[in-house]
Amino acid sequence: MVPDRLNRALPTPGLEGCRYRGPMADTAVTSSIITLDEQWGAHNYHPLPVVIAEAEGSWVTDVEGNRYLDFLSGYSALNFGHRHPDLVAAAHAQLDRLTLTSRAFHNDQFGAFCRELATLTGTEMVLTMNTGAEAVESAIKVARKWAYQVKGVAFDSAEIIVATNNFHGRTTTIVSFSDDPVAHDNYGPFTPGFVTVPYGDAEAVRDAIGPNTAAVLMEPIQGEAGVIVPPDGFWRDVRQACDDNDVLLISDEVQSGLARTGEIFALDHEDVRADLYTLGKALGGGIIPVSAVVGRADVLGVLTPGSHGSTFGGYPVACAVGRAVVELLSTGDFQKRSTDLGAHLHARLGELVGHGVVEVRGRGLWAGVDIDPAAKTGREVSMALRDQGVLCKETHHRTLRIAPPLVITREEIDHAVDALAAALRA
Ligand SMILES: *Cc1c(COP(=O)(O)O)cnc(C)c1O
Secondary structure, X not given: OOOHHHXXXXXXXXXXOOOOOOOOOOOHHHHHHHHHXXXXXXXXXXXXOOOEEEEEEOEEEEOOOOEEEEOOHHHHOOOOOEOOHHHHHHHHHHHOOOOOOOOOOOOOOHHHHHHHHHHHHOOOEEEEEOOHHHHHHHHHHHHHHHHHHHHOOOOOOOEEEEEOOOOOOOOHHHHHOOXXXXXXXXXXXXXXXXXXXXOOXXXXXXXXXXXXXXXXXXXXXXXXXXXXXXXOOHHHHHHHHHHHHOXXXXXXXOOOOOOXXXXXXXXXXXXXXXOEEEEOHHHHOOOOOOEEEEEOHHHHOOOOOOOOOOOOOOOHHHHHHHHHHHHHHHOOHHHHHHHHXXXXXXXXXXXXEOOOEEEEEEOOOOEEEEEOOOOOOHHHHHHHHHHOOEEOEEEOOOEEEEOOOOOOOHHHHHHHHHHHHHXXXX
């Protein structure tokens, strides 16, 4: 049975109410809006040609009145679906009371949010920021300061070990250690102090650790790279290498965290604890940007007044929405849903291997589907899926990243996978 809390998260008419009218022609309203985007907006994205005007739960409606099942959920920012009623209510209530104080003063939401998020995540301290990239930047700063002040690394020589094919955001420091030429090239001079090792190779991590190593920073499952799951035992071995050498382990859970894989952290599947975790995306419930670094008090404790900050980090609206997100996660219903429905999703996707699909990876309601390059590109499949009333997006040309809202139903998953099978045949 679907618990009551989740039922309230499923107000949409679902499949019966689907008003999707078949392959969409790019009509006048849609194309005039896309023209505006292209003329006035910087071209740093290549969206699918669909213009969304409304959304609820797992469903979005475009300006033409077509309805689509959202099979991407804002790269996991919409884990609780569009406009979850509890989250919208929390935002409204806070907007009517207090929006911003700055951290020059206290507000009545911040401390409660920090305590509740720390309790949910089994951590000791919370540093609030806004975007995922800011959380990662903050973790890097904290790790460096910890290296100098606690570990005793010589000033300006701290190193952080990162992985091939990583994705941690778009700031100049973060793209400095990206090996994706599109994300990296032309943005130098680059920030030094990062050492790259092959993702999933624990021996390489151990070999890369030296006296100046402050931290290992990696995604527990690489999202942008195509939902890459490292080999069994990798995280246990990395944890051991960190422990043996007084090195911090930082798990970037901006995309993988908060129930996406069936646990609060993807690392929980490995029975490994990180020293710091970065959270973002779903932490703001798809309503506002909320991010955080959570972890050990003795590590985050290196921050002192004035040494780091953000005008909006931990502002009352962020904390109110974040508290409602934490409350949704505290029952475990979403985690269970991701586990159970994820097993179904993976079983159904597995049937497509050999039928236009080469490989399926992932965990919980999260999957990377490699399209047979002899058959189609990822973009072609995304477009054909759109024509079937399902929205998702390719990453790196040949992989579809599937991350439905965790409020999706089994029937909706079947509908979407059937649509994918048809899109692959089309
Ligand atoms: C999306 C993402 C980020 C960056 O988050 P933004 O909010 O876009 O800055 C960082 N790390 C991971 C793993 C992500 O998936």
